[in-house]
Amino acid sequence: MCGVMVNRLVQIVIFSGISLLVAPHVLAESAIAETKRKTNNDQYSLTTEILHINDIEQPATTVDEWIAQIDQSQVQVTGVQVIATDVGLEITLETSEPLETPTTSIVGNALIADIPNAVLALPDNNVFQQVNPVEGIALVSVTTLPNNRVRVVITGVDAPPTANLSVAPSGLVLAVPRTEAAEDEIQIVVTGQQQEGYVVDNAATATRTDTPLRDIPQSIQVVPQQVLEEQQIIRVRDALRNVSGIGEGNSFGNSRETYVIRGFFTTDVLRNGFLERSNFRAFRETANLERVEILKGPASVLYGNLEPGGIVNLVTKVPLAEPRYSFELQAGSFGTIRPSIDLTGPLNTDRTLRYRLNAAYERSDDFRDFDQDIERIFVAPVLSWQVSDRTDLIFELEYLRDERPFDRGIIAFxxxxxxxxxxxxxxxxxxxxRLEEFSAALRLNHQLDENWTLRNGVRFFTTDNSFRFARVDTLDEATGELTRSDWSDNESSFWNYALQTSIQGQFSTGALEHTLLVGVDLFRLTDTFDNRSSIEPIEPPPPINIFAPEYGLGDRPSRDDLTDIFRFEDKIDNLGIYLQDQITVTNSLKFLLGGRFDIINQNSSFNGEESEQQEQAFTPRLGIVYQPLEPLSLYASFSQSFTPNSGTTVEGDLLSPERGTQYEVGMRGELFDGRLTANLAAYNLTKRNIAVTDPNNIDFSIAIGEQRSRGIELDVIGEISPGWNIIASYAHTDAEVTEDGGSSLEGNQLADVPRNAASLWTSYEIQRGDLQGLGFGVGLFFAGDRSGNLENDYEIPSYVRTDASIFYRRDSWRAAINFKNIFDVDYIQNAGFGRTSNPGAPFTVLGSIAVEF
Structure with missing residues (x-):
């Protein structure tokens, strides 16, 4: 028995090597242009056949046999018949053996059926088309797609058609329009968003409308579900490593995620287009994420007061009409264990009421030398109700509890x-x-007619936080003694309330086509921050020697024994009215015009001292897109941002609002028939009246004038050949203080902004044969030297981190092992408070096994 197993293992190793060399070239010959997908509306269902052990074809023992098995693994479609019947239309795909059950979706007026493990082998041509076969049907087409698929597209004149699908030993029959399904028929049902692979063609973050990325005059990137899965991403910051011009900022004791986008620090994140604003909140959860969208540059025209560097939008999963149950267990280094579930399906017979439940539990030891564990619980139920063919509702809840060590990291020397x-x-x-978060959201979409849509949404988000730590102070580099100024015990609470209403319409004025968006936003943020610290007669924490530390020498006082150093309360009310017009002049020339008017009222209390201010601002955005060739877009844009300062001076006064202005030019190209896209952008971005930590009073802020960031960014994502995918980026960023009243800060580089940074992740999955479903991935992540703080008195060194993965999927099972920081490189992940920095994790292994049914 052992000998047979060893022989089988040798065969797998040999043939996997041959597959890696040969498969991309063999498969590329059968690939033709894939029909454009409108990803936000694409939907699918999938039925998996149970594979019995006796049905498994035995592996080849020679290369000739192996090649023969590859050729025989695809079912050939040798004929296509389109016949008008008494009840409509019948489409028959003729084969010599049964086809697998197709994946279906609807895009616009088209019903699409994708058939796996099949190729067209027609006598005259490998593309079949028939125009207007019957009344109401504009086109029937059958084509071959990459990854050994055949696509059937039935396009209706006024609406997408319905169909019954019958599987027969000699082919596949689609009957249009739908009749009563017989027992052996499989009804085509739209069930949810289609898996989109690496390339996402459309996104809503940049325009709040479902717009092709090629028509957006601003840099926007998407990290899709497949990348999240292949890299086993459980933190959003790890997903953003794949995107140019974005990194992680001060994590406040490694307790939260913050970002530095195009040189500027931000804590703001969108979730499904709703702003989440909180200075202290837990790491964002990825268990219910469909994808991550990143818009770089000012986004205030649509979302109100935001930092000018850009915004991250987390797009979550939605309920599906077809039952699906997924269970995953991840385990790895430092005692990490993370089970998660993803359950979805209908709640009634007509499938108009649907649910989805994502949940995850995580426990691990930190790689840092702490005694306590990281523990995390996340639950996210969603209900959707299709009230009518014009109206739908989505109700979402999220709960997150997170506990972990408070860790300032290591010190500069x-x-x-x-x-x-x-x-x-x-x-x-x-x-x-310790952090605890809860959110609830309700979204209503109503289609007024075929051209106009009304959207309403309301969302509530709250987070309660507590931080207990010994505050580090100054280092005596001669002795290694690090003083610690006080015992600190902080509590804070944040509440966000958001209301969004917009109407979107399409119309023409002469030769111009318009997509008009008019909306109103109401946003309220309230937060409290209670800082308690030890002062005399309570003894501060004893100094610690960084070269020979001793812990537990001081007595930590209880919170009730600490003195209330300061209590800060803040309330911001924001009313915004915006208008945007996407104008199509010709197929190759498009304009984007938009403007927003904001009224912001801010009331603050600092240790009982009240202050208030009202601000008004107009923030425009102008853009142009020119497409001299269909796969090439050239664009230019001008945009501004506006946001109130939350910082206060040592006297307790609020700082004046910040403003940002960006000029950007770029080009976006689509290669390999749209399977690979590249975006090249150059920009100049300035930000004025910025709040930073007062060097003389670290708990307060000052305005330092103006900062400027300019640079060049390149992002590439897509499929090079069937099964071979890539996502890569490069950014050159020059970010500095340009005005500060003649102080020593002028000319300094902004903190945590490498002048050069790059990333590369590529994976290949074997497409057919005995090793079909086996895949490999490798990644390189580089960040150059960067300043650790605004004073530029210490530098964080550059690093290259190398990751890799092996994964295997077959039927409803998937297993993977990811190796992160393979060469165990010591590197700094982000700068922290003062002269502290947070190190990145050493060599880490994370394995997973998942089943879906």
Whole structure:
């Protein structure tokens, strides 16, 4: 028995090597242009046949046999018949053996059926088309797609058709329009968003409308579901490594995710287009994410007061009409264990009421030398109700509880990083942060007629946080003694309330075609921050030697024994009215015009001292797209941002609002018949009246004048050949302080912004044969030298991190092993408070096994 197993293993190793060399070239010959997909509306269903062990074809023992098996693994469609019948239309695909059950979707007026493991082998041509076969049907087409698929597209004149699908031993029959399904028929049902692979053609973040990326005059990138899955991403910050011009900022003791986009720090994130604003919140959860969209540059024209660098929009999964149940278990280094579920399906017989439930539990030891664990619970139920063919409702809830060590990281030494182990802590082992979050959202979409749509949404989000830590202070580099100024115990609460109403319409004025969007936003943020610290007669934490630390020498006082150093309360009300017009002059020339008027009222209280201010602002955006060739878009844009300052001076006064202005030019190209896209952008972005930490009073802020960021960015994503995918980026960023009243900060580089950064992830999955479903991935992530703080008194060194993965999927099962930081490189992930920085994780292994049925 052992000998047979060893022989089988040798065969797999040999043939997997041959597959990696030969398969891309063999499969590329059968690939033709794939029909454009409108991803936000694409939907699908999937029925999986149970594979019995006796049905498995035995592996080849020679290369000739192996090649023969590859050729025989695809079912050939040798004929297509389109016949008008008494009840409509009958489409027959003729084959010599049964076809697999297709995946179906609806795009516009087209019903699409994708058949796996099949190729067209027609006598005259490998593309079949018939125009206007019967009344109400504009086109029937049958084509071959990459990855050994055959696509049938039935396009209706006024609406997408319906059909019954009958599987027969000698082919496939689609009957249009739909009749009563017989027992052996499989009814085509639209069930949800179609898996989109690496390329996403449309996104809503940039325009709040479902717009092709090629028509957007601003840099926008999408990290799709397949990348999240292949890289086993459980933190949003790891997804953003794949995108140019974005990195992680000060994580406040490694307790939250913040971002530096085009040189500028931000804590703001969108979730399904709703703003989540909180200075202190847990790491965003990925268990219910469909994809991540990143719009770079000012987005205030649509979303109100935002930082000018850009915005991250987390797009979550929606309920499906066809039952699907997925279970996954991830486990790996540092005691990591993470089970998760994804359950969805209908709740009534006509499938108009649907649900989805995503949940995850995570527990792990931190790679840093702490005693306590990381523990995390996440639950996200969703209900959708298709009230009528024109109206639908979506109700979403999310709950998250997160507890982990509070960790300022390691300290700077001279103009670099202290030469100490990267797992050494400089606080106390019982420093901790606890966060609890809850959100609820209701979205209503109503189609007034075929051209006009009304959208309404309301969302509530709250987070309660507590932080307990020993505050690090100054380092004596001669002795290695690090003083710690006080015991700190902070509590904060944030509440966000958002209301969105918009109407979108399409119309023409002469030769011009318009997509008009008019909307009103109401947003309220309230937050409280209660900081308690130890002062005399309470003894501060004793100093710690960074080279020979001793912990637990001081007595940590209870919260009730600490003095209320300051209490801060803030309330911001924001009313915004916006208008946007996407104008198509010709097929190759398009304009984007938009403007927003904001009224912001801000009331703050600092240790009982009240202050208030009202601000009004108009923020425009102008853009032009020119497409000299269908796969090439050239664009230019001008945009501005506006946001109130949450910082206060040492006197307790609010700082004046910040403003940003960006000029951007770029080009977006589509290669390999749209399977691969590249976006090249150049920009100049300025931000004025910025709040930073007061160097003389670290709990307060000052306005330092103006900062400028300019650079060049390149993003590439897509499918090079069937099964071979790539996502890559490069950014050159020059971000500096340009005006500060003549202070020493002028000319300094902005913190945590590498001048050069790049990423590459590529994967290949074997498409057919005995090893079909086996895949490999490798990634490189580079960040150049960067300043650790605004004073530029120490530098964070560059690094290259190498990742890899092996995965295998067959039928409803998927297993994977990911290796992160393979060469165990010591690197700094982000700069922190003062002269502290957070190190990245060492060599890490994360395995997973998932089943879906």
């Amino acid at each position: 001279g103009d670099g990083i202290a030469d100490i182990p990267f797992d050494r802590i400089l606080g106390e082992p019982d420093d901790v942060v």
